[in-house]
Amino acid sequence: MRRWVAVLVSVTMALALSCSTPEKAGERQAARQELEAVDAPARQRQQQQSSAPMRRPLTTSAPEFSPRRPARVCGNLDVPLRRRWKYIVIHHSGTEAGSRAAFDRFHREERGWEGVGYNFVIGNGQGAADGLVEVTFRWERQMQGAHASDREYNEHGIGICLVGDLESGHPTAAQMEALVGLVNYLQERCDIPTEHIVGHRHIRPRGTRCPGRNFPWYEFYSRLNR
Numbered sequence: 001m002r003r004w005v006a007v008l009v010s011v012t013m014a015l016a017l018s019c020s021t022p023e024k025a026g027e028r029q030a031a032r033q034e035l036e037a038v039d040a041p042a043r044q045r046q047q048q049q050s051s052a053p054m055r056r057p058l059t060t061s062a063p064e065f066s067p068r069r070p071a072r073v074c075g076n077l078d079v080p081l082r083r084r085w086k087y088i089v090i091h092h093s094g095t096e097a098g099s100r101a102a103f104d105r106f107h108r109e110e111r112g113w114e115g116v117g118y119n120f121v122i123g124n125g126q127g128a129a130d131g132l133v134e135v136t137f138r139w140e141r142q143m144q145g146a147h148a149s150d151r152e153y154n155e156h157g158i159g160i161c162l163v164g165d166l167e168s169g170h171p172t173a174a175q176m177e178a179l180v181g182l183v184n185y186l187q188e189r190c191d192i193p194t195e196h197i198v199g200h201r202h203i204r205p206r207g208t209r210c211p212g213r214n215f216p217w218y219e220f221y222s223r224l225n226r
């Protein structure tokens, strides 16, 4: 008797599955078409940009559409641009744990700065959620940074700090995903070429190893849209 019940249940499940599959496939197809329709203006824009010889004028309003952006953001990413951002500078914190709030306190109290020196901090699960992009007051108010030990790169470089010591450890997968999303967004938004994305040590080779020897440059560059 129990065996018959089992057979009946499995036949019913098989029927239910076979019924739902074409319907789900149809839904997926519709969703894909919808996504492609949403993507179309961005692709068109990208094609136009690749043939456009010069950079766009400074935008003063939020972007109409961005093809990629980080999934989890704390703070206001879409502020109007009020500075000519020309570079992106990648850092690691050199500490196992950290967050926007922790670096803010440290930079105020130990360095005597106005607050955290970076424009963005990306958490690693110790101090801030893994893969969370924290926007700092320097980006929200479009102020110059204090991260590059160089005037040009502080005034025109966007400083992104990955929490962690990448000399001894590695960034998490969620941090890399967030970094790629953020950099793609910033490149598109501020018209920054990939050649202008550097590590802190590329500006000051003798002064620092930041962002650490384990920062995966090849993987990072290969995942950028530009």
Ligand SMILES: [Zn+2]
Pocket: 090, 091, 092, 147, 200, 208, 210, 211
């Ligand atoms: Zn650094």
